[in-house]
Amino acid sequence: MPQPQTILVTGGAGFIGSAVVRLLIAETGARVVNLDAMTYAASGTALAAVEGNPRYAFEQADIRDGDRLAEVFARHRPDAVMHLAAESHVDRSIDGPEDFIQTNVVGTFRLLQAARSHWETLEGAARDGFRFHHISTDEVFGSLGADGYFTEDTAYDPRSPYSASKAASDHLVRAWGETYGLPVVLSNCSNNYGPYHFPEKLIPLMILKGLRGEKLPVYGDGSNVRDWLYVEDHARALWTVLSQGVPGQSYNVGGHNEKTNLEVVETICDLLDKHAPRGDGVSRRTQIGFVTDRPGHDHRYAIDPGKIGRELGWTPRETFETGIEKTVRWYLDNEAWWRPIIQRQDALGRIGTKARK
Numbered sequence: 004m005p006q007p008q009t010i011l012v013t014g015g016a017g018f019i020g021s022a023v024v025r026l027l028i029a030e031t032g033a034r035v036v037n038l039d040a041m042t043y044a045a046s047g048t049a050l051a052a053v054e055g056n057p058r059y060a061f062e063q064a065d066i067r068d069g070d071r072l073a074e075v076f077a078r079h080r081p082d083a084v085m086h087l088a089a090e091s092h093v094d095r096s097i098d099g100p101e102d103f104i105q106t107n108v109v110g111t112f113r114l115l116q117a118a119r120s121h122w123e124t125l126e127g128a129a130r131d132g133f134r135f136h137h138i139s140t141d142e143v144f145g146s147l148g149a150d151g152y153f154t155e156d157t158a159y160d161p162r163s164p165y166s167a168s169k170a171a172s173d174h175l176v177r178a179w180g181e182t183y184g185l186p187v188v189l190s191n192c193s194n195n196y197g198p199y200h201f202p203e204k205l206i207p208l209m210i211l212k213g214l215r216g217e218k219l220p221v222y223g224d225g226s227n228v229r230d231w232l233y234v235e236d237h238a239r240a241l242w243t244v245l246s247q248g249v250p251g252q253s254y255n256v257g258g259h260n261e262k263t264n265l266e267v268v269e270t271i272c273d274l275l276d277k278h279a280p281r282g283d284g285v286s287r288r289t290q291i292g293f294v295t296d297r298p299g300h301d302h303r304y305a306i307d308p309g310k311i312g313r314e315l316g317w318t319p320r321e322t323f324e325t326g327i328e329k330t331v332r333w334y335l336d337n338e339a340w341w342r343p344i345i346q347r348q349d350a351l352g353r354i355g356t357k358a359r360k
């Protein structure tokens with residue numbers, strides 16, 4: 004496929020989307036149009052590095068708004084879409100599923116319709132080379148026992164409103180590929196972590212609570228296993244899938260970094276003790292406390308990333324050990340980013356003991 008000239012990134016002000024936008028501007032020659040509604044999860048600061056770049060444009064728009072989407076497609080005429088806009092927090096989906104259905108399901112439907120209308124105006128190589136890349140999660144596959152991995156052929160078994168909404172959007176994207184011929188690619192990734200991760204999610208929440216000397220709430224006995232990937236490795240994988248992936252195919256993305264939640268929190272404690280020791284010299288591991296498990300808490304997620312490695316040559320650059328150290332140091336060095344978020348939402352207090360993905 005010829006390299007895309009203009010890429011429409013939805014959700015480009017979010018945690019992963021902003022890493023994608025920064026990567027595309029820094030390492031490809033493409034024009035990048037970031038379409039984002041700027042919900043509570045968005046961060047303008049995460050895009051400071053690309054602001055003012057002549058290849059970067061921003062459109063504040065909601066993916067549920069079909070007319071606005073048509074306008075953006077007509078103005079920018081993208082030859083690729085990377086769809087990341089979503090409601091992404093499992094806890095919030097349990098407390099209030101409506102927004103998840105509206106954005107993740109209805110919004111994806113509207114975006115597919117807008118992309119399809121635009122794609123149908125293209126001809127020849129432009130039509131063949133167009134890509135709609137849907138960015139999804141391994142949570143659509145449900146929960147694993149102690150053994151085995153999610154592959155691209157694993158049956159869908161979503162168990163939370165969030166994962167059900169993402170599964171629905173995956174199905175819609177495949178259906179638009181099969182039914183209308185829209186050239187779609189999909190990727191399903193394990194848990195991401197890294198800079199600009201919103202403080203309601205497990206790793207940043209534990210870093211910031213750890214720094215504040217608060218209790219570190221771990222669900223159940225802490226034995227739930229997640230497979231962690233550094234966000235910049237994911238961004239690079241997404242560019243690989245967009246530029247080399249075969250239409251109609253999906254690719255699992257992961258870094259073979261399975262950790263129990265307790266291991267993750269203990270590692271964060273040790274890194275905080277190393278880089279920002281408590282005044283009283285006490286280990287932050289003493290702050291760990293166990294809280295009632297979440298309803299329907301999936302036990303284990305683990306990705307088999309063999310296909311993207313074999314067929315597209317992608318491998319992650321960071322191990323969990325290198326990535327988590329970078330991440331802890333980033334939060335220590337970037338209080339100017341997280342302090343206003345916490346003050347605005349009192350995110351740590353409001354979320355209380357809830358820390359899931």
Ligand code: NAD
Nearest residue numbers: 014016017018019040041042044045065066088089139195
């Ligand atoms: P995020 O919550 O940090 O960012 C989502 C972005 O989408 C925000 O900038 C928000 O403003 C925007 N958005 C939300 N609703 C919108 C709407 N209706 N219209 C336009 N924009 C809207 O999420 P993230 O962690 O960066 O995840 C990005 C994508 O990757 C999601 O689709 C998610 O399902 C998927 N994913 C995330 C992970 C992870 O570990 N975070 C893992 C695998 C897949």
